[in-house]
Amino acid sequence: MSGGAGLAELVEGAGILVCCGSGGVGKTTTAAALALRGARLGRRAVVVTIDPAKRLADTLGLGSLTNTPRRIDGDWDGELWAMMLDTKSTFDDLVAKHSADAEQARRILSNRFYRNISSALSGTQEYMAGEKLYELHEEADFDLVVVDTPPTRNALDFIDASRRLTNFLDHRLYRMLMSPTRAYLRAVNLAAQAFVRTVSKVVGGEVLDDALAFFGAFEGMEEGFRDRATRVQALLVDPATAFVLVASPRTDTVAEASFFADKLAESGISVAALIVNRLHPRFGKGRPEADRARGRTLAGSALGSLFTNLGDLRAMAEAEEATLVELSAQVVPAPVVRVPLLVDDVHDLDTLARITGHLFPTG
Numbered sequence: 191m192s193g194g195a196g197l198a199e200l201v202e203g204a205g206i207l208v209c210c211g212s213g214g215v216g217k218t219t220t221a222a223a224l225a226l227r228g229a230r231l232g233r234r235a236v237v238v239t240i241d242p243a244k245r246l247a248d249t250l251g252l253g254s255l256t257n258t259p260r261r262i263d264g265d266w267d268g269e270l271w272a273m274m275l276d277t278k279s280t281f282d283d284l285v286a287k288h289s290a291d292a293e294q295a296r297r298i299l300s301n302r303f304y305r306n307i308s309s310a311l312s313g314t315q316e317y318m319a320g321e322k323l324y325e326l327h328e329e330a331d332f333d334l335v336v337v338d339t340p341p342t343r344n345a346l347d348f349i350d351a352s353r354r355l356t357n358f359l360d361h362r363l364y365r366m367l368m369s370p371t372r373a374y375l376r377a378v379n380l381a382a383q384a385f386v387r388t389v390s391k392v393v394g395g396e397v398l399d400d401a402l403a404f405f406g407a408f409e410g411m412e413e414g415f416r417d418r419a420t421r422v423q424a425l426l427v428d429p430a431t432a433f434v435l436v437a438s439p440r441t442d443t444v445a446e447a448s449f450f451a452d453k454l455a456e457s458g459i460s461v462a463a464l465i466v467n468r469l470h471p472r473f474g475k476g477r478p479e480a481d482r483a484r485g486r487t488l489a490g491s492a493l494g495s496l497f498t499n500l501g502d503l504r505a506m507a508e509a510e511e512a513t514l515v516e517l518s519a520q521v522v523p524a525p526v527v528r529v530p531l532l533v534d535d536v537h538d539l540d541t542l543a544r545i546t547g548h549l550f551p552t553g
């Protein structure tokens with residue numbers, strides 16, 4: 191299977207594509223290009239960025255994006271939509287959805303502890319991202335949801351977040367906090383003290399009363415959250431969810447990509463495709479040394495420096511290919527797709543379409 195064909199099948203068949211990789215390799219650009227391809231195939235595609243930076247809007251040539259998908263018009267058979275995850279409003283919507291009534295929702299949403307954890311607690315962003323995915327995939331009826339993840343060394347934060355929530359709900363500390371008597375909490379319990387200290391660190395000093403009020407108000411909602419978290423977990427490991435690893439051909443980013451692939455494998459998830467972005471151009475099969483030798487022979491002439499440049503570029507391309515050998519072997523049988531470094535940054539649909547063209551060279 192050639193790389194391009196394998197990736198084409200993925201965009202045709204997958205329900206969710208998660209683009210992950212280290213900082214600056216081109217995750218946002220790739221995610222947008224894959225969604226564009228989906229729309230061209232007639233699918234109802236949405237690209238979601240979890241990254242609060244405005245890069246996705248920029249890539250699509252748009253001013254801004256919000257937590258509600260925005261439709262992008264263009265010359266394709268399907269639909270292309272884009273949105274930027276807003277952790278806090280997604281959390282608020284979830285609370286409203288699981289509350290028994292408006293009064294319970296109001297008590298939680300106005301609680302100071304909630305207002306802090308809903309944006310500050312680590313993992314909340316990843317958890318809400320999973321939640322949003324579920325909503326887009328299951329409830330908003332998108333055929334293809336492409337996820338642009340923020341730069342992180344730990345691809346698993348995203349997958350683990352819903353598991354951590356269910357673990358937390360099962361944890362005895364949570365059960366203790368839910369217990370109506372504060373005396374119970376005051377009981378000398380090192381674990382509880384450590385928990386409160388940790389929470390205090392995140393949200394500031396006078397947190398205990400707020401926290402207790404929050405857990406009091408939360409009563410009765412765990413079931414809804416737990417059920418939802420379990421479904422999100424199932425969706426993330428579903429065969430229709432595929433992880434696309436994005437890398438660039440440099441020793442350090444390739445090492446990070448390899449680390450990502452390892453981490454995914456530990457969770458039983460394989461890389462569905464490897465996209466190597468920003469490769470230097472290739473000029474046929476000549477040997478760098480031969481071109482450099484000609485450059486030396488013709489030294490001082492314009493042609494001589496052209497040959498020297500050609501030799502240097504060929505050497506660079508060879509070095510880039512060499513960095514990719516092990517990673518490509520590591521992700522077998524995933525297709526490896528190469529995208530060249532363009533002269534311009536990607537900040538409009540025309541340039542994005544060129545990236546899509548390189549990802550799917552056969553149309």
Ligand SMILES: Nc1ncnc2c1ncn2[C@@H]1O[C@H](COP(=O)(O)OP(=O)(O)OP(=O)(O)O)[C@@H](O)[C@H]1O
Nearest residue numbers: 213214215216217218219341468530531532535536
């Ligand atoms: N093939 C390419 N040729 C030229 N420029 C590119 C290419 N791919 C990406 N870029 C540019 O490189 C920059 C980084 O790309 P992008 O934002 O997609 O990376 P990212 O992995 O999402 O970064 P971050 O980790 O910061 O979120 C952008 O300015 C983008 O326009």
Ligand SMILES: [Mg+2]
Nearest residue numbers: 217218241245
């Ligand atoms: Mg990005």
